[in-house]
Amino acid sequence: MICAISGEVPDEPVVSKKSGLLFERRLVERYIEDHGKCPVTKEELTMDDIMPVKTNKVVKPRPLQAASIPGLLGIFQNEWDALMLSSFALEQQLHTARQELSHALYQHDAACRVIARLKKERDEARALLAQAERQIPSSMAEAAPAAVVSNGKRAIEDEIGPDGKKIRPGINPVMIEELTECNTMLSAQRKKRQVPPTLAPIDAIERYTQISSHPLHKTSKPGILSMDIHPSKDIIATGGIDTNAVLFDRPSGQILCTLTGHSKKITSLKFVPRDELVVTGSADKLSA
Secondary structure, three states, rough: OOOOOOOOOOOEEEEEEOOEEEEHHHHHHHHHHHHOOOOOOEEEOOHHHEOOOOOOOOOOOOOOOHHOHHHHHHHHHHHHHHHHHHHHHHHHHHHHHHHHHHHHHHHHHHHHHHHHHHHHHHHHHHHHHHHHHHHHHHHHHHHHHHHHHHOOEEEHHHOOOOOOOOOOOOOOOHHHHHHHHHHHHHHHHHHHHHOOOOOOOHHHHOOOOOOOOOOOOOOOOOOOOEEOOOOOOOOOEEEEEOOEEEEEEEEEEEEEEOOOOOOEEEEEEEEEOOOOOEEEEEOOEEOO
């Protein structure tokens, strides 16, 4: 009698009433508890469908391999190989666990450093806030006497209208007079200005059509703030809001190069014809 699960002679044999198969009692009970089915036929099976088999208690015969010295050596060799494989698997698992542990310790140390830095910054911010709160009352006390006018009321109260809104002072007459004089002078200059004969009339501008379009700078930050044309070559240099300067060859319609290096927008750009150079000025207070 051989168990249908383990393939060995069972110590406590039981048989299924439905399939007639023989099993080891402890193995089939565990399988029925987990799955509720027969391990071989996959039919629904309960413990009531299991019937014990009465057998004589006899000593189990030794396997054929244990009946000779070469067989015993083979068994020992198999057990030794299994032991070596298990030891190798354990060493690999230990190495992986050590790597995971070192990584976790590194993350913990980095987190502790970040937390300590954040606590230090928080304490410094609290100290600065407390210092500012101590200085505000003293500055307000110094400014309070200057806000008092002759009638005993504060100037800030005089700036509040009857509707509760703050009244903002307008432009004084002196500033209005200066603006009027400047406007008169500039208007007279504009009237005397002569229109150059090379300037295109409005009718000609309305007949203009677009021949080609060449986007030179980034579309995420569009805009060209400065431009210059080479005096002897048909090359155009542009500086944009995207912090780049672009050299454009108009006949071929190709970008020769894009100059980077500024951290803010380029406000001015000029060719140096003698040395074949381009000078750029940027809002980052640097020139290139």
